[in-house]
Amino acid sequence: MKPISPAQYAALMTRNAAVVEDRVQDALARAAGQGAKLARQQTREVDRVDTGRFAEGWKSEARDDVGGAAVYNDAQHAPYVDDGRRAGGAPPPIGALVRWVERRLGLGGDHAWAVARTISRRIAARGIVGAQIAKWLGDKLKPIARAEVEKELRELVR
Numbered sequence: 668m669k670p671i672s673p674a675q676y677a678a679l680m681t682r683n684a685a686v687v688e689d690r691v692q693d694a695l696a697r698a699a700g701q702g703a704k705l706a707r708q709q710t711r712e713v714d715r716v717d718t719g720r721f722a723e724g725w726k727s728e729a730r731d732d733v734g735g736a737a738v739y740n741d742a743q744h745a746p747y748v749d750d751g752r753r754a755g756g757a758p759p760p761i762g763a764l765v766r767w768v769e770r771r772l773g774l775g776g777d778h779a780w781a782v783a784r785t786i787s788r789r790i791a792a793r794g795i796v797g798a799q800i801a802k803w804l805g806d807k808l809k810p811i812a813r814a815e816v817e818k819e820l821r822e823l824v825r
Contacts, residue, residue, distance in 0.1 A: 690823050692729060692736075694815035699727035699736035702808045706738060706800050715798040717767060721748050725800075738804060751797030758791035 671679070706725035716722045724742030729735075740749065747759070764783035768774050774782055 687820070687823065688734065690819045691816055692731060692734065694819040695736040695812060696727070696729040698808060698812040698815045699729070699738050701811055702738040702804055703727040705807055706740070706804050709800055709803060710798065713798055713800070715748055715800075717770060721745055738801075738808070740801075747795070747797075749797050749800050752790060752795045754792060754794035756791060756794070758787040761787050 703725045707722050710716060710722040710725070720742045721740065721744065724740040724745055725738060726741055727736060727738050730737055742748075744763070752759070761780070761783045764786050765779050768779045768782045768786070772779075772782065
């Protein structure tokens with residue numbers, strides 16, 4: 668076998684680095700896909716499902732620009748459901764609570780509005796504990812992502 672020049676060696680290492688980067692990116696994207704599925708399941712298990720938009724809002728995407736992948740929830744109310752609301756903050760919008768009261772409590776008309784106003788004031792005063800799905804998912808995804816990357820690198824070495 669003929670020895671290669673330093674320039675050829677540098678070119679080879681650059682190509683190898685690009686291949687490794689692509690394979691790791693693929694592994695992270697797969698892990699994020701699994702994470703979105705786990706988040707949907709966990710949301711249903713902790714009973715934070717009303718209309719289903721929060722549970723179905725968990726998505727994954729590859730972030731090629733930063734070299735990774737992400738799991739996120741695109742439901743409009745996701746931050747409030749997952750992170751909660753602190754006590755003493757602004758009250759939630761009554762209109763959204765009226766729809767919740769109608770669905771969950773089976774009330775309508777003026778009675779639904781009155782109950783929604785009471786709930787809104789109590790949420791503002793006491794806050795709400797969030798579901799913490801994203802935090803839970805972070806712990807669950809670490810070993811999954813590690814295993815996916817290891818599997819990808821083992822296949823690359825073969």
